[in-house]
Amino acid sequence: MAKPVIGFSRLSKNEKISWLAENYLQNDAGAVKVLKQYWNEDEKLQKLHDEFIENTVTNFYLPLGLAPNFLINGSYHTLPMVIEESSVVAAASKAAKFWSERGGFKAEILGTQKIGQVHFLFTGNIEKLKAFFSRIKPLFHEAVQHITQNMEKRGGGILNIELKDKTSEMEHYYQLFVTFDTRDSMGANFINSCLEKFAEVLAEEASKEDTFSAEEKNLKIIMSILSNYVPECLVRAEVSCKVEELTENTEMTGEEFAEKFIQAVKIAEIEPYRAVTHNKGLMNGVDAVVLATGNDFRAVEAGVHAYASRTGKYRSLSHAEIVDGTFKFWTELPLALGTVGGLTGLHPLVKLALDILQKPSAQELMKITAVAGLAQNFAALRSLVTTGIQQGHMKMHLMNILNQYKATDEEKKIMIEFFTHHTITHSSVVEQLEKLRS
Template identity: 70%
Template structure:
């Protein structure tokens, strides 16, 4: 029976691996070798990676690839993407090439404000609370002035602080709903620091507020935290062209556009389809967010919440045909940064931003949204013409060959064979067995 371990965090990396190997991986004779072979030979770089998080054992690698030829607002980009899924980078590149010949992508930032909240409980008179807040608000802003000084120099800071009554959702529940502008930083630490100062000041001011009785003075601060739902930090990405330019795979432009728009209508109406449809968008978005050292979990959470803003989960992207013109677009919330955090610490994140010509946060929002839209276009185009598996499985072929431990010569022969044959795991197994016989 496995016993709990005490002091694990104080063990050296090697000691952690030894404990793990003997406790959970005793049957795997190669476990230690696999874990240690991913250590970076550059000791300072290895230490940097280990200090990103806690109880580090090794490094977990993802491919860092490039999707070239993205024409965005008449400027050409090569987009770095960190992702392990087959066909994503190839599909994004193909869509970029397709739309680059048709005027490219247009992108626009519609808003950049971010949200944080102080959640608190108050059981007294609502009107007295509102009067107190009006009196205390200048004091709240004064209290965070030392924290906002540098952000304000860059054009950011606290935009507004509101008192929100949420007692219809939960008894005695109120919020300080705070809006921030953080410019080129994602701003999580800045926002959370301001919120905690707001909470501290708000509680202290309540204790000295003469109009409150003894119970009303005891406002309970539950928590102070930013929100990853940022419906006012929005970017729009779009492509369009005459319908006649969409002829493909034996379909007229009109037929292609009609099938594509119907596919989007299904994703708008049917949540089961919408989830997979939006996952395809996130294939592109997450890959760029990860490559640039941003928080893809926060981005995912915020975007999927936005997909449910009308009360039902639905497609993030939309398409229509008007006056002979096909339009395909998407508006999504994106809170990203190009300074601070991992963006400045991880060497590959710095390289990724340099590849993108050192964008501002707003420029990065546009690039990320466009990559998601391109990925979505490629996926829906495949679904409504050849089917998703034909292209995906050809890109997945190398994974299957590696699983079957194919030699370099076998890979060469089988890659050539499957250029003209459908790829499936069983078909690859059959062909490799024939080769080996």
């Protein structure tokens, strides 16, 4: 039975692995070997990885692939994508090539505002609170001048500070609702540092406010934190072409394809069960670029899915229509991304990914990432309304199955040829591989 450990963080990496093996891995030498074989031979690089998080024992690798031929606003890009799911990079690349021959992707920034909040409780007269807030508002800016000066030099900073009355939803609950522009940084540390200083000013000034009663002076700060919901930090990506140019499938006209495609999108707009899977496909492209560029994919996911629910019902993030014989497909996504700070200056592959993208600004990265999502969504929908999703996906999955069963290069060659003409399932691949080996 495993035992609790005291002072685990003070153990060396080898000691942590020894404790893990003894308590959870039955002292399996093979398991220990697997953990250590993913250590980087470059000690300096390994130390860098060890210090990204706490209690590290090894590195967890994901493949970095490239999706070329993305024509975005008239310029070609090759997208670095980090993802473990078969067929995502291939599908994105195929969609990129398809649209590069039809004018490419268009992308534009609709907004760059990010939000932070100081949540507090105030028991007292709201009119007095409003008057108090108006008087002390300049003090908030003064208190964070040392934090904001560099950001302001780059054209960013604090855009607005509002007092929000939330007492209709929770008793005595108010907010300082603060809008920021963080330029090329994602801005989490900048925003949170400002908010915590605002909270200090708010509590201190309330404690000595002459117009407040003793109870009102006891204004209670609950927390100060940025929001990952960024509906005003928005990017739009779209593609369009004449309907007759839409299909490469000789068995379906452009008109037939467009009709089925638009109906598939409309289903995702009204049916939450479908919308979740529809949007997951779009996020395959988004997350892969977000990961490759060292951004926070959990924050992006949370914000995007909240945005998909902004009407009170979870809906599709992409939309399609035909206008005057032209097919249009687009998405609008809230994406708070950064190209400076965080891992962008630390992780060697993140730096390389940004170099591949030609050192984009945060706004340029927003456009590229939204395009990746739209391309992936288009590829998935095209498969669904034509051949079905499994045909292409299982071709890619075949190699995973063969690797799982340690197929040799010669066995892989024979199996790939065989399944060019047969349906791929996990059981059929295993059965055929066993036949081959016997």
